[in-house]
Amino acid sequence: MTPGNNGASTPEEDDPFGYLYADGQANGATPPSGGGGYGYPGSVNRVRAVGERKYGQQTAQGTYGQQATTAPYGQVPQQGGYGQPNAHYGAPETVPGGAQTARTPMPGHGDGGGRGRGPNTKGLLIGAVAVVAAVVIGISVAMLGGGDDGKKGDQAGPTASTSQSAAPTDSETKASDASVKLPTIDAKTVRLDGGATPASDVKGAKADGGFYVNGFNQVGASLTWTVNGIPKAGKYSVYIGYSVPGKDQTATLTVNGTASDTPVGLKNWAGAPGGDYEKGWTKTYNWVQLNKGTNTIKLSCEQGNQCDALIDQMWLVKGWVNS
Template sequence: MSAGNTGQGTPDEGDDPFAYLYRPEGGAAGQQPVAPRQPSYNQVRPVGERTFGGQQGYRQQPSPDARYAAPETQGGGYGGPPDRRRNDQDSRRNGLLVGAIAVVLAVVLGIGAAILFSDDEGGDDEAGGGETTEPTGGADDGDDEGSSEGDPDPEPSDDAEPEELPAADITQLSLGGGAALEATFDGARSDSGSYVALAGRQGATVSWSFDFQGEPGMYYLYTGYSVITDDQTMSFSVNGTPREDPVKLVDYSPNDEWDTSWVRTFNQVELVRGQNTVEYTCGGSCDAAIDELFVTDEQL
């Protein structure tokens, strides 16, 4: 067969050395079987297609079995083996973070312990403990300062001075009915040395108003005076209420001199918190001089 044969039909007997195989018995010439069509050498076939025994070949396809497929052909792709280096880096980073937190906590605890122990040692030194040689003035100051900061507001001491009770200023009294402020003779106990003259002035009045912030109740009203004759009296009232007991001006001095006869007498009065007023009146015989008025909570 030449290169230009197209492969159509069968070759002639002269050209086919096996032609006798196609003859019928008896040597009679009969119809020769039609040989299958042979493909031409020049016919183009798809890659992978083959012929076996005159039959059309088949194209070999990849196996659909997923068990034998390459990992990269499976759905979702293949991520490859785990990155061990990345896992090592994450573990190292977590370890460093935990270590840093532990260091910070240790520093904070160390600072707190140092402050606590330093305070304790300072208190021991201030109290005179330890190996110090002698206490100094600074240690005493430290003790005072510590006690003032740690203790609440101290309660008032029993030795504290009581509130000062009222005492009259002779020059500030309200005078009426002929009463007058004088300084003719000496010995008056007022700050100015003057006194209220009442001798021979029947109906004269002396009024003293004052503010009282003590506890309401009974107190002693003292009247300082000078007389040279007995049986002198003055009536008085407290906060507008007349008293039944007069102020008795007894002559306790053995001589008859005004400047050497200064004495005191008292009457118990009830005072209220706030404004109080005491008023004296010469109703009868009232030859006297008044040099002081004051209130006490006990008898002198």
């Protein structure tokens, strides 16, 4: 072969822009037309027009000079022989009458038509309301429980006298008296039985005129106080003013006919020396349960008691004192 222009008879010699040059025009190169390609007649159609190729399509290259065809959806394209048309895969939407594809919405999301439902906000709202309700119920139970504890302290007990404590201070007695004013009585004015008699020889008694009850140191001796005007049934503390000769003594308390299981502790809180009644004046208290209106409170020397004491006064305060 001699040097020169051999024409555009082979694909590698095909110049898609040959029609722009004089020698290309001489050899029959033409501009692109409606369905043809660039270059010379019979050239390979390598270039597709913009938008001709569909997304998702696959093409199979046919034999030289042949146009590829589209295989039906789902079929594997078969390679044709020389000069035979070759099938290639085509998306269903490119086949006449092919199926139309649509995106299936995920559960819980909208379908584009406004018929889908959003997040499950109703369930979240119900859960939040349940948590708030549980907290409110817990607080209410705690508050009611605290109130019950307070009420239990004011309920009546089964016995007339449930406890006897240490010697009270003056400030404790005054604080109790300030809330509810209850009767106070001198021991000499109550009913005396069993050899108990008034006396005033020992100094230091706080009763009017310095009187006190003597002769209490024998079994059967007693002082009975009839108390009127109790405003409300409930808990009270009965105080007893007394003196002991430098050693602890005991007595029995009976309220409305019921004797207490706990003895009245007439202890030497004043720290008086042995035999010195004058320096032994002090006071103590017991818890009692009283009825509304009239009640009887009896202090007596019973079998098993050590009753060597002088009694000068008795009085009541509301509630059970704590010291």
